Amino acid sequence: MLDRLKAYFARAFEVPDAVSPARYETLKRLMTVLMVTVSVAPLLILTFISHSQYMQTLEGEMENPLESLARKTQAALELYLGERVSTVSFMAHAYHLQTLSDEHTLNRIFLALKSQYQGFVDMGLVDKTGRQIAYVGPYQLKGADYAGKQWLKDTEIRGRYISPAFLGYRGYPHLVIAVHRLEENGAEWTLRVATDTLRLQQIAVPDGKSRDTDVFLVDNQGVLQTDSILYGKALEKIPFQLPHALHDTEIIRKEGDDGRMYLMALCTIEGTDFRLVTIKPVDTAFRPWLALRAELLWVIFGGIALIVIVSNLLMRHLVDRLRASDERRVAVFAQMEHNQKLSSIGRLAAGVAHEVNNPLAVILEKAGLAQDLLTMNKIGGDEKEKQTLVKLLQGIESTVERARGITHRLLGFARRMEVSRQALHIEEVIEETLGFLEREARNRGVLLEADFPEPLPELISDRGQLQQVFLNLIGNALDAQAEFRGKTNEARFIRIRGVTEGQCISVTVADNGKGMSQEVLRHIFEPFYSTKKNKGTGLGMFITYGIVQKLGGHITVESTEGEGTTFTVVLPLTPPDVSGEA
Amino acid sequence: MTESRCMARLLASAVHELRNILAVVRESTGLGIDLLDMERKSTGARPSGERLHGVLEDSQKAVQQGAALSDAMDYLASASEMEAKGPCDITRVCHVFCLLYAREARSSKITLQTDNGEDPVWAQFSPVILLRALLDVVDLCTSVGGQISLRLSGERRDRHEGVVIEVFDGTNRELVVSALASCPRLEGLRIGWRAKLMPWTSREPRFFLTISETGGQAETN
Amino acid sequence: MTKEDIKIILVDDEKQFVDTLAERLAMRGFAARVAYDGPSALKEVTQPTDVIVLDLRMPGMDGFEVLRSVKKNNPQVQVIILTGHGGDAEEQTAYRMGAYNFLRKPMDIDELLTSIRMAYRDKVENAMVAVSLAEGGDFESAREVLKEKDILADRDA
Incomplete structure (x- = not known):
């Protein structure tokens, strides 16, 4: 799988070397993708970071007020309830059983209580058997039997107790505060006071129902103790399960039935089984943020789109210019190569012309001499004199042969210049090239040697271009030898050697001429670099390098100053597919 | 047709011509030898100077032509080095x-x-x-x-x-x-x-x- | 045929050419010695010589070297270059180095002879001018004339 991906990417993004439409398409693609990635990636990363940071902050922002509201309400409720309980507890401890059993006293105490505290509805005294022995209030509860009732048990265990709400006087939710008293004389009784939840309601929701935050109390059965905006009035059950109570205020995110998200703060009211629930819908707080986020998203996507478009345009422009420049370079190289080709034809033309002049001169002189002999009547019937003439004429004939040989070589070259790809034997090409330079080498006293230890396989290549390469290399070697006057005792040579190397042929051109310094070696294949003063364009080696590359091969050089130079040309037996010559 | 092909064609034509010229020289010379041979066979008479002269003149003319051609090729060489x-x-x-x-x-x-x-x-x-x-x-x-x-x-x-x-x-x-x-x-x-x-x-x-x-x-x- | 007393050396590595030419010159009354390479030419030139006909492309020592040596050591000898390789650059170099004439092969023998005769006359004339100057006591000018015509080498150069 990974390999396939890698292969796909390699294909999609591999830039071909040759100047072709594919190269520039791929280059454009590659660079656009790179640029877009480099521009957009940090942007996106930044966006994500900012987004999550902002969300965190926002949630914090939302949670904090909720939490403080919950705590404040919790404190107020605890204070209120604690106070109520304390009041009842005070009364339970201030008075004895006998005192309170008296209904007149109970009534008086109750009225006094009612005058100071709002909300108390009734009061009752329950003995240890569970029977309400005294009662004051609007109901007929005297003598009610609460034996075995849970609230009584809880009160007896805990000492003080607040009951969950129940439907009470006038249909309003009430709750009961009960305090258990164990006197020194062993009397055990419970004082029970009912109070409405109005004040509770008011504490829980001070401003009425005009807020977006729903604050209410529930008991441990999930029954509302106060009114809730979302879940109904008191004594109705909330539709969901509350998690286990924790000591600290807990904030939970919850999805409501309507699909909205809510933030819920839960706290316990100390001394009771109540939980204070503060719910706020999340989206109202988030609404401005969401609006902003939508805008920001537009901006970001707009920005990304802009980056993509601009990158695309920019890369297209740049790559087009690159392409123009590459094409220009190719054209210039082609022009230079062409010029060099012209030059080499010119050189050959000159070579042949000069070479042919000598035999022509010989023919002319001999014919002239024969003419002279005839005119000056030096030829009589003498056999010997006639033989002289015959010898002269034969001399002319052999000179003609020689001249023909010179022309033969050049004809072959000119004829083969046309074909650009053919199977050939590189030995032939090299021998031919050596033939052209033979005379010059002889004149300069340089030995030209070609060595092919084993027969070489056929090579498919361009004959004309190969000839040009070797003409250049051997010609340069000749020039190097000519300028070198050291080691006169050693014969100066240029040795060409060809061997097979795997799927390639390797040809070395070695001389023992003046060699090249490291400095020269570094620049030898550069254009316009020449060590010949006032001679040549400096393009010879540059073009040779280019031709070898085009033929699918490679050229390297080694040299020691004062000792000699060796060029190595490696050519594949079958060249890569290249477009035909113009 | 590229310029180098043009040059190659001109050069090829010139070389062909050169070979023709050399062939002429060869033929003329051959004829001269034949003439001398013939005369030798016919009892030591003088070689017919005029015909020999003719033969030699032909060779010389041919060589002059060859020299002119060689000159032209030299010009071609220098032309190939010239600026546009x-x-x-x-x-x-x-x-x-x-x-x-x-x-x-x-x-x-x-x-x-x-x-x-x-x-x-x-x-x-x-x-x-x-x-x-x-x-x-x-x-x-x-x-x-x-x-x-x-x-x-x-x-x-x-x-x-x-x-x-x-x-x-x-x-x-x-x-x-x-x-x-x-x-x-x-x-x-x-x-x-x-x-x-x-x-x-x-x-x-x-x-x-x-x-x-x-x-x-x-x-x- | 009267012999013309111009002492000529022919230098060329093309034996057939140079031998034939020498023979033709001999038939016209010119005694020409031959040399097939630079060193032999320089040896020959130590003998009294008026004109050297010199090829440029020779193995070993080429024509220019011979020209330089002759102009240095035997400045009274006139040099005529006769070559199959005749580029403009080579022609200019030859003249600069003191050659009297630059001819291209194949050449007409009469053309060569004219050139040899003119080279000889030029040399003789200059010598005569120098002599008359010297006879007039003007050794300075005499020397100048000879130097100008490369007949007297500038020993300090």
Whole structure:
């Protein structure tokens, strides 16, 4: 799988070397993708970071007020309830059983209580058997039997107790505060006071129902103790399960039935089984943020789109210019190569012309001499004199042969210049090239040697271009030898050697001429670099390098100053597919 | 046709001609030897001086031609090294062209001549460009059947330098003249240069070949 | 045929050419010695010589070297270059180095002879001018003339 991906990417993004439409398409693609990635990636990363940071902050922002509201309400409720309980507890401890059993006293105490505290509805005294022995209030509860009732048990265990709400006087939710008293004389009784939840309601929701935050109390059965905006009035059950109570205020995110998200703060009211629930819908707080986020998203996507478009345009422009420049370079190289080709034809033309002049001169002189002999009547019937003439004429004939040989070589070259790809034997090409330079080498006293230890396989290549390469290399070697006057005792040579190397042929051109310094070696294949003063364009080696590359091969050089130079040309037996010559 | 192909063709034609020349020398010389042999066989008489003279003169003339050809090839060599802007002596180029291409032209039954004027006509372009244009013109004549004689001479007219091409003989004159008169577009030269062939005047079978620089891009063919 | 007393050396590595030419010159009354390479030419030139006909492309020591040596050591000898390789550059170099004439092969023998005769006359004339100057006591000018015609080498150069 990974390999396939890698292969796909390699294909999609591999830039071909040759100047072709594919190269520039791929280059454009590659660079656009790179640029877009480099521009957009940090942007996106930044966006994500900012987004999550902002969300965190926002949630914090939302949670904090909720939490403080919950705590404040919790404190107020605890204070209120604690106070109520304390009041009842005070009364339970201030008075004895006998005192309170008296209904007149109970009534008086109750009225006094009612005058100071709002909300108390009734009061009752329950003995240890569970029977309400005294009662004051609007109901007929005297003598009610609460034996075995849970609230009584809880009160007896805990000492003080607040009951969950129940439907009470006038249909309003009430709750009961009960305090258990164990006197020194062993009397055990419970004082029970009912109070409405109005004040509770008011504490829980001070401003009425005009807020977006729903604050209410529930008991441990999930029954509302106060009114809730979302879940109904008191004594109705909330539709969901509350998690286990924790000591600290807990904030939970919850999805409501309507699909909205809510933030819920839960706290316990100390001394009771109540939980204070503060719910706020999340989206109202988030609404401005969401609006902003939508805008920001537009901006970001707009920005990304802009980056993509601009990158695309920019890369297209740049790559087009690159392409123009590459094409220009190719054209210039082609022009230079062409010029060099012209030059080499010119050189050959000159070579042949000069070479042919000598035999022509010989023919002319001999014919002239024969003419002279005839005119000056030096030829009589003498056999010997006639033989002289015959010898002269034969001399002319052999000179003609020689001249023909010179022309033969050049004809072959000119004829083969046309074909650009053919199977050939590189030995032939090299021998031919050596033939052209033979005379010059002889004149300069340089030995030209070609060595092919084993027969070489056929090579498919361009004959004309190969000839040009070797003409250049051997010609340069000749020039190097000519300028070198050291080691006169050693014969100066240029040795060409060809061997097979795997799927390639390797040809070395070695001389023992003046060699090249490291400095020269570094620049030898550069254009316009020449060590010949006032001679040549400096393009010879540059073009040779280019031709070898085009033929699918490679050229390297080694040299020691004062000792000699060796060029190595490696050519594949079958060249890569290249477009035909113009 | 690229310039190097043009050069190669000219060179090939020149070398062919050279071989012909050498063949002539060989034949003449062979004949001379035969003559001497024959005479030897017929009892020590004097060699017929005149025939021998003739033979030798033929050889010498051939060698002179060969030397001229060799000179032309040398000129070709120096032309190949020249810059695009020349300069070039149009008269000399015509001479050289006729010498070099005579052999190939003969095979299409086209005779090439130059007039005998020696005055140089200088122009600001490379001889190679002109050679190529001339080759194009001769190719055109060949393509409509050849069989004509062309005379080339360098001229200056209206401050333009060029070659006057006269179709002065041959069985195919009409066709060649009309082919040349159709103001053919000569194949795209080196980038930046253009060759134009136009009738010299409306009546004569004469044409004027000029080379000029274009602004920048070559004309599309 | 009267012999013309111009002492000529022919230098060329092309034996057939140089031998034939020598024979033809001999038939025209010119005694020409031959040398097939640079060193032999320089040896020959130590003998009294008026004109050297010199090829440029020779194995070993080439024509220019011979020319330089002759102009240095035997400045009274006129040098005519006769070569199959005749580029403009080579022609200019030859003249600069003091050659009298630059001819290209194949050449007409009469052309060569004319050139040899003119070279000889030029040399003789200059010598005569120098002599008359010297006779007039003007050794300075005499020397100048000889130097100018490369007949007297500038020993300090």
